[in-house]
Amino acid sequence: MRRRLLSSRWVLRHISKARRMRWGGRPPEPGRRFEAAAPRQKELKIQETRIPNIFLVPGVLDTDEAASLIAKAEESGFELQTSRGPAFGEALRHHSRISFEDQQFADALWNGGLHAALATLRVGRRRPAGLNENIRIYKYSGGDVFGKHVDGSNQTARGNTEFTLLIYLSGEEHDLVGGETVFYASGAEALRVRPVTGQALVHRHGSECLLHESLPVSRGVKYVLRSDVVFTDRKVFPALRDVNGMLFQVIFDAVVDFSTRTLDEMKQAIEVFRDRVAFYVFISSHAVYDVSKNRTHQEPFLLESDAVRPGREISPLDRWNLKGRSTRGDNELECEEELLKQYNAGGFPYVTLRLGNVFGPKENTIRYWLLHLWVKACVALTLPLHIDTSLVSTRISMTYTPDIAEAVVRAISRGLNETCCPEKVHGEAFNLACEEMPTQRELYNYIGEPAGVPYVETIETPRNHSVVLYPDNLGGPISVTKAQEVLRWSPTGLSKALRSVARFYERIMLEGKKHKGQIEFMYRKMKAMLGGDGPRFVEWTRAQYAERRKTELYDELDDEDEDDIILARSDSKRPGKGGRRGEL
Numbered sequence: 041m042r043r044r045l046l047s048s049r050w051v052l053r054h055i056s057k058a059r060r061m062r063w064g065g066r067p068p069e070p071g072r073r074f075e076a077a078a079p080r081q082k083e084l085k086i087q088e089t090r091i092p093n094i095f096l097v098p099g100v101l102d103t104d105e106a107a108s109l110i111a112k113a114e115e116s117g118f119e120l121q122t123s124r125g126p127a128f129g130e131a132l133r134h135h136s137r138i139s140f141e142d143q144q145f146a147d148a149l150w151n152g153g154l155h156a157a158l159a160t161l162r163v164g165r166r167r168p169a170g171l172n173e174n175i176r177i178y179k180y181s182g183g184d185v186f187g188k189h190v191d192g193s194n195q196t197a198r199g200n201t202e203f204t205l206l207i208y209l210s211g212e213e214h215d216l217v218g219g220e221t222v223f224y225a226s227g228a229e230a231l232r233v234r235p236v237t238g239q240a241l242v243h244r245h246g247s248e249c250l251l252h253e254s255l256p257v258s259r260g261v262k263y264v265l266r267s268d269v270v271f272t273d274r275k276v277f278p279a280l281r282d283v284n285g286m287l288f289q290v291i292f293d294a295v296v297d298f299s300t301r302t303l304d305e306m307k308q309a310i311e312v313f314r315d316r317v318a319f320y321v322f323i324s325s326h327a328v329y330d331v332s333k334n335r336t337h338q339e340p341f342l343l344e345s346d347a348v349r350p351g352r353e354i355s356p357l358d359r360w361n362l363k364g365r366s367t368r369g370d371n372e373l374e375c376e377e378e379l380l381k382q383y384n385a386g387g388f389p390y391v392t393l394r395l396g397n398v399f400g401p402k403e404n405t406i407r408y409w410l411l412h413l414w415v416k417a418c419v420a421l422t423l424p425l426h427i428d429t430s431l432v433s434t435r436i437s438m439t440y441t442p443d444i445a446e447a448v449v450r451a452i453s454r455g456l457n458e459t460c461c462p463e464k465v466h467g468e469a470f471n472l473a474c475e476e477m478p479t480q481r482e483l484y485n486y487i488g489e490p491a492g493v494p495y496v497e498t499i500e501t502p503r504n505h506s507v508v509l510y511p512d513n514l515g516g517p518i519s520v521t522k523a524q525e526v527l528r529w530s531p532t533g534l535s536k537a538l539r540s541v542a543r544f545y546e547r548i549m550l551e552g553k554k555h556k557g558q559i560e561f562m563y564r565k566m567k568a569m570l571g572g573d574g575p576r577f578v579e580w581t582r583a584q585y586a587e588r589r590k591t592e593l594y595d596e597l598d599d600e601d602e603d604d605i606i607l608a609r610s611d612s613k614r615p616g617k618g619g620r621r622g623e624l
């Protein structure tokens with residue numbers, strides 16, 4: 041009867057309300073920090089017990105960590121926690137307690153190793169997302185108890201709590217006798233857990249919670265930390281998982297975000313970095329202009345101020361269609377808008393760097409590599425490069441990766457007020473590209489020059505029949521005057537940049553063996569793109585380099601060059617709708 045009574049939802053709600061009102065303990069003070077040191081990182085293993093959904097995790101805290109939590113708690117002062125007893129539907133309760141809300145401590149505890157140990161727990165499709173920020177520490181001395189009860193599930197900002205987490209802070213070595221946590225099933229004792237310092241007990245709560253209690257302490261003092269495991273069906277953006285692990289008490293001077301591609305990811309990033317970053321650099325691209333309204337100026341290139349969504353001057357249908365012109369641009373602009381929103385609401389300062397068509401070291405696609413080889417093969421094989429008929433006179437902004445690094449450094453020193461006038465970059469966007477804006481034909485000739493091909497054969501092909509790797513936006517070239525003036529940044533000359541990239545790919549091809557995997561991957565892509573012409577292209581290219589390898593001397597790449605390798609990774613695809621920058 042009591043079991044039924046205690047597990048009914050209504051009663052649970054009633055009890056928790058009563059607890060808050062009448063059990064003497066003050067509710068947790070929001071934002072009151074416990075200011076305990078972050079537990080050390082550990083490799084923890086979950087252990088099953090005889091009872092499903094009740095687990096042990098040994099060694100969550102070391103003895104010194106447990107001792108310092110006890111000391112902290114004693115310093116903050118415990119409060120007596122009592123209840124009116126079972127006659128009022130409340131579990132018998134007599135022990136001391138402190139309660140506080142500290143998300144940072146909860147995250148540190150979670151990321152210290154529990155996150156990995158508990159990663160396989162599921163409630164339906166939901167998975168663990170972290171710990172309830174409400175941390176409680178109980179102290180049971182002579183005769184203290186927490187009578188039979190079940191634990192309710194609570195809502196938190198990240199999701200609902202589904203498991204209780206108890207971490208024993210004292211045990212045998214403290215001369216503790218009694219204080220076991222005992223679970224009951226069908227009226228009989230099902231499991232008895234002896235307090236072991238640093239060990240966690242994790243059990244399902246809410247409607248599936250087993251009746252349990254803390255037996256009276258007959259000697260020594262039992263201390264136990266209580267939180268809950270929060271579950272969510274929200275996907276955690278992988279790039280943030282690692283960051284989360286380092287976040288406790290870490291303040292970042294600057295974060296350079298190359299990874300965020302969707303609004304949801306940006307929201308998570310903002311949540312993670314709020315109050316923890318002095319300056320944020322978001323890497324966006326010229327695709328944002330593809331979903332912006334028509335430019336209102338006569339300049340032949342895009343200005344930063346052009347990235348504005350149209351308002352009511354166009355119909356909802358047209359607005360919708362415009363978003364659809366570039367999923368990547370739409371996502372990136374949403375990310376920029378979200379950053380601005382949080383900044384205007386008093387959040388962290390940030391800058392957006394908008395890249396054009398990226399090429400150079402660390403550019404993780406193979407499109408430049410393909411062009412380099414195609415340009416070399418085009419005459420011998422009569423395989424002219426394609427020029428999209430609709431883009432014959434369109435100019436292309438190319439962005440060289442070392443120039444991006446340079447701009448990032450300059451933006452950060454501005455943003456952190458190391459040089460001057462941070463307000464000139466906070467909340468601002470800057471286009472980055474080489475100043476030269478070649479057409480497709482000119483670009484091919486630029487590429488041909490260092491490859492020793494004085495004239496590159498081209499053929500005009502209609503859009504859906506052409507293999508055109510640049511440009512990857514629709515809106516045309518971008519102006520970089522603002523970055524030059526405000527960041528005092530200057531891009532490398534296009535032909536110099538292309539020469540160094542050409543040299544790099546020549547070395548890769550001549551070294552051959554060392555990069556076999558990537559080269560084969562590139563050949564496969566090439567075959568897929570060139571259709572019927574693919575096999576002879578690959579055959580010819582292989583033969584060329586094999587022949588040259590016999591006779592030509594080349595410098596082995598040294599370690600530093602290695603580090604810069606631009607090689608394509610066949611695993612670089614990421615699921616999701618955003619699409620990767622520049623992915624073929």
Ligand SMILES: O=C(O)CCC(=O)C(=O)O
Pocket residue numbers: 178186191204206219220221252253254264266
């Ligand atoms: O102290 C214990 O062993 C049990 C505590 C408990 O059941 C609770 O916090 O809900």
Ligand SMILES: [Fe+2]
Pocket residue numbers: 189190191204252
């Ligand atoms: Fe409990």
